[in-house]
Amino acid sequence: MAKSLTVAEALQNARESYGLSRDLPDSPIKTFSDLFRFAAENYATSSAYTCIGHSISFAELDSLSDSFAAWLCQVEDLHPGDRVALHLPNLLQYPVAAMAVLKAGMVLVNTNPLYTGPELVSQFADAQVKIVISLKNIASDLAKIIDQTSVQTVVLTEVADLHPQPKRTLINAVVKYLRREVPKLNFTNSLSFRDVLKRGSSLPKPQYPTPREDDIAVLQYTGGTTGGSKGCMLTHASLISSMHQCAWLYEHANWEKGQSTLVVPLPLYHIYAFDVGFCHCLINGHNTLLIPNPRDIKDFIKTLRKTPFDGFTGLNTLFNALLNKGF
Numbered sequence: 109m110a111k112s113l114t115v116a117e118a119l120q121n122a123r124e125s126y127g128l129s130r131d132l133p134d135s136p137i138k139t140f141s142d143l144f145r146f147a148a149e150n151y152a153t154s155s156a157y158t159c160i161g162h163s164i165s166f167a168e169l170d171s172l173s174d175s176f177a178a179w180l181c182q183v184e185d186l187h188p189g190d191r192v193a194l195h196l197p198n199l200l201q202y203p204v205a206a207m208a209v210l211k212a213g214m215v216l217v218n219t220n221p222l223y224t225g226p227e228l229v230s231q232f233a234d235a236q237v238k239i240v241i242s243l244k245n246i247a248s249d250l251a252k253i254i255d256q257t258s259v260q261t262v263v264l265t266e267v268a269d270l271h272p273q274p275k276r277t278l279i280n281a282v283v284k285y286l287r288r289e290v291p292k293l294n295f296t297n298s299l300s301f302r303d304v305l306k307r308g309s310s311l312p313k314p315q316y317p318t319p320r321e322d323d324i325a326v327l328q329y330t331g332g333t334t335g336g337s338k339g340c341m342l343t344h345a346s347l348i349s350s351m352h353q354c355a356w357l358y359e360h361a362n363w364e365k366g367q368s369t370l371v372v373p374l375p376l377y378h379i380y381a382f383d384v385g386f387c388h389c390l391i392n393g394h395n396t397l398l399i400p401n402p403r404d405i406k407d408f409i410k411t412l413r414k415t416p417f418d419g420f421t422g423l424n425t426l427f428n429a430l431l432n433k434g435f
Contacts, residue, residue: 135352139319139344140210143351143390144170151393154366158415159200159398160279162271166393169203172270175308176208177316183307184239184261188213188317191235191327193259194377195219195228195242195250198398200270201301202376203386205241205263210325213317217327217339218377221246225253227337232257234339235327239263241301245283248291255296264293265301267400321345328379342379351387366393368418373402373426384421394418402426409435 113121123129137143147156152167164172180186192209194216196202209216217235219228221243228250232240241263242250254262268279284290319325325347327339357363372385376398389396397415402408409430 137352137391138321138348139323140325140348141316141319143348143387144173144207144211147390147393151366154393155395156389157200157203157396157398158369159198159400160268160271162200162268162275163395164200164204164270166390169207172204172305173207173211174313175305175311176205177212177308178311178314179304179308180208180212180214180239181314182311186212186214186238188319189215189324190239191215191217191237192239193217193219193232193235193237193241195221195240195246196265196377197221197243197246197400198372198376198381198385199243199265199267199400200398201241201243201265202398203389203396204270206376206386211316212314213319213323215324215327218329218379218382220329220375220377223249225249229253229256231329231337231339232259241265243267244290244293247293251293251295260297262295262298263301263304264295264298266290269301319344321348326382328382347383347387350383351391354384354388355391357388363392363394363418368392368394369397369416370394370419370421371397371399371412371415371417372421373399373408374421374423381421405429405433409433 137146147166148170152165154166155163156166156169157164180192192214194202194205206216217237219231223231237257237259239261240250240259244264244266247264250262266280267283268276271279322343322345324341325344326342328342329337329339331337370384370389372381374381376382376385385396385398397417399408399411412435
């Protein structure tokens, strides 16, 4: 009778079959500050993110996040360790805001846009959130409960806010007036994403703190399947180590760093997509194709058919839906 294996033994056997070491590769990248510096220095002119037909380079990502971080630090007067929530689907605005929060030494709070009002109140209280960045299309529940929280400012964005003109105005107008996907909102204290970037771009670049490896970088909330959703305190070291653990992927997939394209339909506010679509994008310099609404399978397939790609992150239900639609 064959000996049964523990999970650890099975994983080690699998690693050995692929020739993978048990040890992490040596790397000077220990924190997100190291990672952002590396990406800006090595992939500046390469495309970092593509969404709804527009791409931003790593240099643009670096510059835009500096502007947003300057606003956080110098206008809102936030400090390292303060919590900023991202209440966003997969849009270009997500990596810009996420990089800004982490550059400034603050804690990124990933917030599921599908949360109900009471769930938002609970999470914001637990995380002690001070700023929320949200998409107007999905901000109606947020508007109803924001006065029940300690949030001091809400930054509202529209779908195409990082697209060039006239495409920006056209897409935002279609979403608002033809599709009628933008509800009327009433916030006591809100600003537009573009106004924040404009204000921040006129300010001096902040003197960013040097984070420690054990500093909390992200509060990642669980699905709440065994009770209330709980915030997992993910440090710089834990997220960067996870990134390094998957360094073998590029070696075995024969992808070229700075040249490949990875499709990310899973939402970046979930840890799987955050790890692959944010951390791995920055260290490998690949272009990440963000899909704002993968449930629209018809439009998703249309995007995939016109965009050559090298990799694809997904779940069984998504793959099954694509196959059933003939992809």
